[in-house]
Amino acid sequence: MSQEYKLKDISSLASVSPYEKREVEVEGIEDGKVLLLNHDGQVHALSPRCTHYGAPLKNGVVTPDGRLTCPWHGACFKISSGDVEDAPALNALNKFDVFEKNGAVYIRATENDIKSGQRDPVLKCAASKAEEKVVVIGGGSGTISTVQTLRELKYPGSITIISTESDYVIDRTKLSKALIPDASKILWRPKEWYEQASIDKVVDEVTSVDFKNKSVSTKSGTKFPYTKLVLATGGIPRNLPLPGFKELGNIFTLRTVEDVQKILGALGDSKRKVVVIGSSFIGMEVGNALRSKEHDVTIVGMENAPMERVMGADVGRIFQRNLEKNGVVFKLSASVEKATPSDDGKTVGAVHLKDGSVLQADVVVLGVGVRPATDFLGDAIKLEKDGSVATDSHFLIPESEDVFAIGDIATFPYNGPGGNGAPVRIEHWNVAQNSGRAVAKAIVHAQRAPVRSASVKQFIPIFWSALGAQLRYCGNTVNGFDDVVLRQPEETKFTAFYTKGETVVAVATMGMDPVMSKCAELMRGGKMVSKKEVKDGVDVLQVGV
Incomplete structure (x- = not known):
């Protein structure tokens, strides 16, 4: 049951300045902390750590439209509720009532909510008897975000995942970075989570899709009907067509x-x-x-x-x-x-x-590298030269109002800086996850209307890598870049601005948190600084979003 907890070293909410992010301790809770944040004249109390990898959100980015962005990997939360706005976070932040009493500041919360720092946004869902059926082919980040968002938005139909991987969706980014051989240690969600959300998972290989009759066929001989289909099969690692590489072991x-x-x-x-x-x-x-x-x-x-x-x-x-x-x-x-x-x-x-x-x-x-895993589509639809599936900005394929493609197999129009709507295929974890969220919203908000009328928010691609130090990157060089403005080019600390003419199209950083996240928000809002401003020494952390 919720109770009142006093916050240390703060006596008035008025002391929290506009857009200030202040991490404070909670009296009576060991290691208990909350983040106080003043947005639009109101002070909010949230969990202080990103639910993705635990980054301190006091170093994050606050936007005028009420977003709080993680300083490490670009996960974004809605300040008013703590809900997830952008990948790669799956769990929401806990949000607490905050108030003044007797010359002190308190929150109303449970001890568990303070300590956990996050909440699963998906409520339990009973098995559905509705006619709507979403089938998702694939078992990666696009899949988990699609099915989770569908249930977050109270999608009433059945949801079925078909994947060749026996494990539920894992944090695939940790395979190359840490070589973890135990799937249970990198599962995003346990089996019980899918069961409670009434999400079925089938381990099988899809062999064909009948777009006319809206069904999916698998290697086992099973057919799965759908009303909406999401293609999220990811990539297949390339081999070398050279002597010895196919024949030899190890x-x-x-x-x-x-x-x-x-x-x-x-x-x-x-x-x-x-x-x-x-x-x-x-x-x-x-x-x-x-x-x-x-x-x-x-x-x-x-x-x-x-x-x-x-x-x-x-x-x-x-x-x-x-x-x-x-x-x-x-x-x-x-x-x-x-x-x-x-x-x-x-x-x-x-x-x-x-x-x-x-x-x-x-x-x-x-x-x-990898190639798009689209062999199962055969001649059912026209593929791009690289084997990917062309989509519109809602990730719909041209041939159908009911079929979406996301992640490594999708080529979609990019409208970030320098993109100008050019088609691009981006093999980033957060792109797949964000496109899955967008597709789920399109499905839920357009069940009785053409899905092409559904609005979808442009997101900025982000990726990260572990190369002796943590690399962060936002934007995309879909139309190339003609210059790199490099600041503080040290082994573990630098900022690189990739430019095309005067437009900054991408930013990479090491040891400069939260510069990348700030640049991603500037790009998203169309306020990214110019090449001239970069060369003149502008501090992007001081630029308003």
Whole structure:
């Protein structure tokens, strides 16, 4: 039951200035804290930590339209309620009544709510008898956000997830960063959560979709009818079509928990020689994680600097130096020729480069990108050249008013800075999650009207990576960039502004929280500073959103 708790070191709500975020202790609760925030003349009391990875929200960004954005990964909450507004958070913040009494400030709460710092926004849902049926194909971040938001918005129909992965949705970002082999440690939601929300999960492989008759067929021979269908099948890691790579063992891609288990099983308990092919974010994260386990790691990349095309050479070399300090070796401007076997003739023994170099290898991990997992669609709809599915800004496919595509398989119009509505496919965790939220809103708000009339809020893509230090990135270079304005180019601290003409189209940071989150909000509101302002030394943290 709720009771009154006094807040320490504050006697008046008037002492909290407009837009101030103040973390205060709660008397009588060990380690109990709340965040006081003055927005639009009213002081609100919220849980003080982001529900995603626990970032201190006192360092977050407050916007005039009542959003509180996490300083680390861009998760956003509604100040008036604590509800989730943007990915990657799934749980809402707890919101507390706050008031003055006898010359002190109090909140009304339960001890558990203060300590937990978050709440599951989904209420229990009885099994539905409604005619509406949503089927979601896939088991990633787009899926969890779609089904959760549907139930948040009290969608009355049945919800079925069809996925080839036996586990419920995991935090896939931790696979490459930490090589966690136990799915139970990285589940976003336990099995019981899906059961309480009346969300069915089927482990099966979708083989075809009948768009005319609105049904999905699977490998087991089962058919699933739908009234709304969400395609969220993600990506398939690419292999190398080179001699040895298909035939030899101990050559792996990384996408699932099972992949992590196989990699760690091949490594065993001894120190091994590992070759990572691809200086992508996945490749570098895996390489860094394996080096931390004392293995000898060499990363092979085709560019002059890691991620040069996406991040620029100067920033790429910062990544490289960070990993080299950890003992990772790089072979750059390199092309792979073939893989040859070890003495057993079955497993990989070496990777050969076109310059004649030979890299001894007990294990090889491929980080050469993914392709859209759309093979099951066959000729049912026209795919883009890269195999993705074209959608409109509501993530609807052109062929149907009832089918959406999100995540790694979706090509959609991007209207962030420099985007100008150009079609883009973005393989970011938070893009899939936010598009899933948007699709759920479109479904619920348009059950008896064309879904194309549903409004959807533009979001700014965000991603993060662990490369010796925490990288944060917002925006997108869909139309390229012609310059990078780099501030404080140190190994673990910098801000990089990617510009196209005078427009800042993307921002990357290390050790500069919450600059990235502030820039994302500026971009979202159309108030991002110009290249000239950046070069003149403007402090984006002081720019109003």
